[in-house]
Structure formats: structure tokens, C-alpha cells
Amino acid sequence: MTRLFDDPDDFAADSAAGFVAASARWVRPATGGVVRSTRGAEPTVAVVIGGGSGHYPAFSGLVGPGLAHGAVMGNLFASPSAHQVHAVATAAHEGRGVLLSYGNYAGDVLHFSQAQERLRTAGIDCRTVTVTDDISSAPPAERRNRRGIAGDLVVFKIAGAAAEEGLSLDEVERVAVLANERTRSLGVAFGGCTLPGAAEPLFTVPEGRMAVGLGIHGEPGIDEVDVPTATGLAELFVSSLLAEVPDGIDVAGARVVPILNGLGSVKYEELYVVYAAVDRLLAEAGIAVVSPEVGEFCTSFDMAGASLTLLWLDDELERLWHASCDTAAYRRGAVDGRIVVEGAAVSSEEEVAIGPATDASRRAATVVGRSLDAMASMLDAEADELGRIDRIAGDGDHGIGMQRGSRAAAAAAAKAVAAGGGARTALQHAGDAWADKGGGTSGAIWGEMLVALGAALGDDVDVDASAVGAGVARMKDAVMAFGKATVGDKTMIDAIVPFSDRLGTRLAAGDDLVTAWAEAAETATSAARATADLTARLGRARAHGDKSLGTPDPGAISFALITHTVHDILKGDD
DSSP, rough: OOOSSSGGGGGGHHHHHHHHHHHHTEEEEEEEEEEEEOOSSSSOOOOEEEEEEESSSTGGGGBBBTSSEEEEEEEETTTOOOHHHHHHHHHOOOOSEEEEEEEEHHHHHHHHHHHHHHHHTOOEEEEEEEEEEETTSHHHHHHGOOOSTHHHHHHHHHHHHHHHOOOOOHHHHHHHHHHHTTTTEEEEEEEOOOOOTOOOOOOOOOOOOOEEEEOTTTTOOEEEEEEOOHHHHHHHEEEEEEEETTTOSSSSTTTTEEEEEEESSSSSHHHHHHHHHHHHHHHTTTOOEEEOOEEEOOOTTTBBEEEEEEEEEEEEHHHTSOOOEEEESSSSSOOOOOOEEEOOOOOOOOOOOOOOOHHHHHHHHHHHHHHHHHHHHHHHHHHHHHHHHHHHHSSHHHHHHHHHHHHHHHHHHHHHHTTTOOOOHHHHHHHHHHHHHHOOHHHHHHHHHHHHHHHHHHHHSSHHHHHHHHHHHHHHHHHHHHHHTTTTSSSHHHHHHHHHHHHHHHHHTOOOOOHHHHHHHHOOOOOOOHGGGGGOOGGGGGGGGGGGGGGOOOOHHHHHHHHHHHHHHHHOOO
8 A cells, every 4th residue: 555645635746746856857847747858959759648647657757868758647547638738748849740649548538639639720740649558458359449558668669769760750650550569468466556545455356366457547357367376477478468469470580579567566576587487488489589678667556466568579660669768767778969958847837717707607607616516525425435336347546536526626616706707717617627637537528518518608698597408418419529428338428318318308398497407317317327237338347348237337326416416506596
């Protein structure tokens, strides 16, 4: 467990501040992360990486010459927001375009994709290469749906080396894609990780057993076996990875970089015992081992576990893999000719803009503020239960993410209301804050929902029942377009759609807002509970098939709870 922290809610920010203070040779702070503190003689494509905190040295430890130009750092196990990604990428951009690269997780995809569109709108050419190396997370025919784990290092290193050579954005993207296609990983765990301030780990493994195929955010494995010997683990790793060799490669005579990665609390000496068997098994298969790596490259906080990654080389990848780099956590060779970036660190705050609003809209904004306060209090009380539900087939952090997001949204709305903002402004700032602090898929979705509702309500019109109904419908449409989920996928959508539809029907029938909202909230609750009968088709639970059967979707449950909380506020104002 984690013992050293001040306020658990501030752990990621406090850790980032310490990292920056200790690593000025390589990085300087930027909004939402870090960027290089030096530059080369000529501008290059900027490689920007990122994801949730808790995985050091991924991602901040891999920023420096020859590797990444910037890293976006979300909260613990939570994807950074689109605002943070955009800020870091803008700070890292040197005029030749940006390559975004990150592990293929739903929240990261949503936030990074939003940021990419914003960069492109601003005239910056931006591409994305997601890392999909985890063979346990989807079958070979669905490789595009796989998660990224320790193979992150491979893709980031190859892309960074290509950029350092001065290659174009097209070429940097091409070699990053090639590196991802030639990288495969498998992870195991003997115990789950415990976040700062938490009383229990995100998941547990019975004594004497080992979870196979876990993710790096505390997701449980897809199988469970007796703990093997070190040689037995090596045999599991090698046999599993050799069963899925990338297309066009002949194993006999192939050149491979093996990366044996500790996930947080497995000792280096233990890893070396495993690696001795890995090295022998690869040689027996006729494989030439090239520049093996043993250590911690992509961790999962204090998880007891390990993973093996194989990078299948060709001449180009081998050259780029061996190219020099210099970062806080990963170095190879020597990098010369660097120029220190002068000037103050990139600002971490942006001025809150409050536009004009009518008195009616300001009154509506106060209701928004009270609703968000009540939501935050309710989610504080329900966080443990939401986390318990999420641990069944997910990573167990839904309750924590909803806590963080709702608290930040309530604070941002209160600030906007105090400054005289209307309903749109209060919801806009609340949505941005929820996305920034909540992170993950739910953070992105709730951020999008609040912003969409605010756009519908405006700052300059009366907010009546009809406007609220239209705003909720706009929320529904926005999140369905944003997250690509549909009814039946076992997501929050399974509660949002029936809620919105029922609210619209009752309002059209002449019900007042409080009455219509009450009935719609009951509909949402029934729909959320019914998700227990569904198999997840999207998100992290998808990899676990029927494991979530019998348990409702935590996102749908939290949405239903929120509808009842808002109803209590509306009823009190009636």
C-alpha cells in the first residue's frame, strides 16, 4: 500500500511537482503535464505522450531528447482532459506537427481525440498512434481494440528517435505504426495496487494464485492460475507471445528486443531470475536477442506483477531503437547540442471568462450550482459502492473519478455563479472542470454532457421546462456522438437514453418539470439496474466478457443516482 502522501486527492499533483523540481535537466512544467526543458538546433516533429498518473516512468519520465517532447499527466489511473492534452501539445509544438501517442483506453481516446481536433482547427497538423500491444485484451482479429501496456515504451522510443532524425510527420507516424504492429506484451499480477488513501486494493488475487492478462489500471486479469516458478512464468510469457508472431516474420533467425517490466513491487532480483529463463527460451526458439531491458518501464502503482514485451525488429526499427536518448528514466548513448529553453514555465492557469447574462439565466445558474453541490455530496457517499461495482469487471476507480469530477465541477460552477455567470457559463466551466479533474471515460462524457446542456440553455434566455427538456436531449445526442456507445452496450447510455426520452414524452404531455423529472428518474433507475443482464460491449469491462453479468454498469447507476439528486433540488425550488 501507499504510505507517503499528504492529501490523497492531491497526490498526483504533488508527485508531479516533485518530479519537475528534481528533473529540470529534462523537463519544465506545462498545463496538465511537462515538456522538454531543452531544444535542438533545428525544429522537429513533436511527440506528445500521456495517460493517467501512477505508471512512472510512463509518462513524464520519458520526456527528453531522443524520446518524447511532452507528456500529459492525468490523475491517478485517469486519462488527462482534452484541455490538458491540447495545452501540452501546444507547448511542445516546434512548427513541424504533433504526433500523439498513448495506450488504447477509452477515456484516453476520447480526450486525446478531442485535443487533436482542436489542434487541427488551430492549423497544427496532428496525428495519433495508439499503442495496442496487450495480447490478453482482445483476440488477434480485434487487435485494434487491444490495450496498451509496457509496449508504450517501444512506440514512444521509435517515434521519438524518428523525430530526432528530422523525419517528417508522415514518416514519424509511419514508423510508430510499424513499431506498434511489431510489438506484443502479456502481463500477470500476484496482487492488486492500492491508491493513496484507499483502504483496499483495486482488486485482489487469492493467496498462491496469479492473475493472467491484467491491465495497468487495476483491471483484473482474464484468467487465474497457481503461482508458477520463475521458469514457469517465463515459459508462460514466451509461449504466449510466440503463439502470436507479427505477420511476415520467421521466428528462426528473427531479431527481438525483450522487455521484462516490473509493475511496481516485484524486486529487480526476481525479474532477473525470470529473465534468465526468458533469454534461454528465446534462444532455444532460434531468436537472436537484441539489447534486452529488465526493470520498471510502465508500472501500476504498487502492483505486484510483471509483463514481458517482445519487439520484433527490422533494420529500420533496430536503428531507431538504438538511437541515443536522454530522459529522467531512460537513457541510451549521448545526446549533444541541446539548447536550454529560456523564459518562465508554461502557465498552469487560465483566466475564467464570464460573459453577460440575463437575470433569469443567473437564477438558473444558481440552481445549477446547488444541483452540482448536491451531486458532489451524494457521490462522496456512494463512491465506495460505485468502486465495488466497477471492480467486478473494470478497474474499480469509477467512484473516485466521479468524486473528483463532481467536486471540481461544483467548485467551478460556484465560482462562475459568484462572478455573475448565466446557466451556459456555469455549465461550461463545470463541464471543463469535471473533464480536467475526473479524467477517464466518465470524466470526458460528463464534461461533454454539461457543456452540451449549457449550450442549449444559454446565458440570455429564460430557462423553462421546455428548455431543460431540449437541453437533456442535447446532452443525450452529444454523448452518443462523442462516445459512440448505443443502448445495449452496457454503458451510461443505457440510462441516459430512457431518461431523456421519458422526460421529453412527459413534458410534451403537459407535465410540469418536477413531475416529469421524477418519472424520468425512476425510468433511469430501472434501466440502470437492468444493465446487470447485459454483457459489456465497450470500455474496459469488454475484455472480461460475461464476467460483468449479474452486476449493473457503474456509469449507468451513477447517472440514475444523479437524476434523483437533481430532482430533490428541483422539488425544493418548486
